[in-house]
Amino acid sequence: MIEEAIHPKDIYLRSDRFPHIWCPGCGLGIVLKSYVDAISKLDIPLDHHVLVSGIGCTARLPGYANVDSYHTTHGRAIPFATGLKIVNPELQVTVISGDGDLFNIGGNHIIHAARRNMDILVVCVNNFNYGMTGGQHGATTPEGARTSTTPYGNIEHSFNLPYIMASLGASYVARWTSLHVRQLTKSIMKAMKMKGFSFIEVISPCPPNFGKYNKFNDGLSQMEFFYENSVLDNNADLSEAYIDFSGKRPLIVGEFVQRIRPSYIELERDLIKRAMEEP
Amino acid sequence: MINLDFESEKVYNTGRAPINIHAFKVPLGKVHIIKERCKECGYCWTYCPKEVLEKSDYVNKNGYHPPRIKKGKESACVACGMCEAICPDFAIFVEEIKNE
Amino acid sequence: MNKKLIKPGNYFMNGNFACAEAALIAGMNFYAGYPITPSSEIMERLSYRLPQVGGHFIEMEDEIASMAAIVGASNAGAKAMTATSGPGFSLMQENIGLAVITETPVVIVDEMRGGPSTGLPTRVGQGDVMQAMWGTHGDHEAIAYAPSSVQEMFDLTIKAFNTAEKYRNPVIVLTDQVIGHMSERLLVKNYEEYEVIEREIRKFPDPIGKVHDFSIDYVPMVIAGKGFHYNIDSLTHDEMGYPSNDPKIEEMMVRHLVEKIRKNEDNIVEYKEYLTDDAEVLIIAYGITARSSIEAIRKLREKGIRAGMLRPITLWPIPKRKIERLSEKIHIIFVPEINFGQYSHAIREHTKVPVKEIHFPPGAVPDPKIIIRNIEGDAT
Structure with missing residues (x-):
């Protein structure tokens, strides 16, 4: 019944680089799976897909997908992707990076990309800490959580990512956990077909860092937390959708925003047309 | 959680089942495990809805125990693909066996 | 040539406008920038002029984003540029390194003003000379042109694009507030008299079979969306573009980045x-x-x-x-x-x-x- 074989998704991967660098129980492989699953099902030519990332564990993801990929500097994936997309709108530009990369060091860029309604998809894998550097606290670390730099518990208020992105006018905003694999795949497919700025937050376990400091002994125990506390609510009041790990509040997931608003590329092409027609 | 086990008589008799349920065949899946990619996170054997998988004794080159099929569950896989979807390491996939 | 380019003839023009017009002649079709005195006029001029010739203009949220955006744009096949002054130039340094390690041709205009820090925004300085060379961390070689007239601002801007393409390296036009703001005579020659080097883009299927080649100074660039499926990495990478921790790979890569400029020094140097x-x-x-x-x-x-x-x-x-x-x-x-x-x-x-x-x-x-x-x- 069991035999060694080639994984059907290997054609979408740089399989010579496997096994990947991520720790056992890390949710990033699942996000990669969802991404390749989505691009394999969509009618967008594979050659048009471009993956861009900043720096961090999540940012290593594009290096494993068999598409054009760019591993840029810390926090700057979105402006890099902006340049790519404006020059060649045919490209399906997806930024997959971590919470630290996108919302701490790169926070300025993501709010402006959302404001412009730039035609890119941003998948933010949120593990509530800086995984690659050893689990330091960041803007998404829940209040009270322990990390390697908040040994007495985090006293700072944390970002509520879907709430921020929805307030900035993003065309599509969703949140899933890495347990919601099928929903995540469908969400990526839907977001790639949307015009304008799409944002998907994926809540993901980080067993050796955030997990270890917060009584999740392995990836599985954090996944179990997602399983028990996730509540699907597409119409959720996003101001209440922040996350803590007390288990006292639901972990709200769903597709919160889907709206049609002129996208940057549409508006820019129109501007160029007007300027070129000027005598 | 509601357990919709279509094979049990209970579901047939509730009147909630589709009237043509016998026209549908429960698919049969074949599980492939790429042992050397496995990192023993445990997601596949935890989230398999048919509880087909368990941790094996085999140790791969990185020191992890990949999953194996439980004894007696050899034809229990229904090819739902959950293990394939949830595996972060691309170490497991399911092939649906088509019997014409 | 596009009929909306500046017409050949004599002009009385300031350095910033001359730079903007020259960039258009060089084929620049993507500009990202952030306002900063004394270089803002380049951006203002291009916000009006670039769309007329079908190019893309975007005002970014800061200089870091501007620099990252032009590196991205160049990787999509555009000739890309940004302009700034000292404080903004400091913010751009990390992504200048990104252009170096990914061998992406871009042009950065830095108009030096008094420093340090915010310094003297509307007055001249020449304090970025060492920053142009050593501003970004790690080993690399810089190429920086220093115009000393409006005419040179025009001519050297075109040359900067050509040099960037030739060596697949960022090129800096290192000028100062006076040259940028000063108006003087500018002669625009007939277009055919200007050498404009177009980007040599690698065609798929790839005859080289790898994204970089450290053994030769120049290989045509791979751009996004052409079917290559290569990884372009800011980490130390091998010729396939994959990250590596191997000091041998670091040596090969850095030696290539440095030598491709050093070996061609005699062709680049001008005085x-x-x-x-x-x-x-x-x-x-x-x-x-x-x-x-x-x-x-x-x-x-x-x-x-x-x-x-x-x-x-x-x-x-x-x-x-x-x-x-x-x-x-x-x-x-x-x-x-x-x-x-x-x-x-x-x-x-x-x-x-x-x-x-x-x-x-x-x-x-x-x-x-x-x-x-x-x-x-x-x-x-």
């Missing part, structure tokens, strides 16, 4: 000489300071001091062979700069004759009298 044939005293000056120096040399010669000038047009790479050769017949070098001694350090490395610094504090065009006084005091 102008002024009355050096019989000179005993040499002034090495660049940008606006070179113009003050010419006035000083005229007066010094009237007084019987045989002074001459070497004006590096490429500050980086430094015209070292020329400095070495001139050092054989002169006995002292003076380096006037609008800073407290920067380029003079690099010059000392290539000469045995004494190098005297003439410091001008940022804020004003150097007064030729001060240059004269310094040279008279030392040379006689």
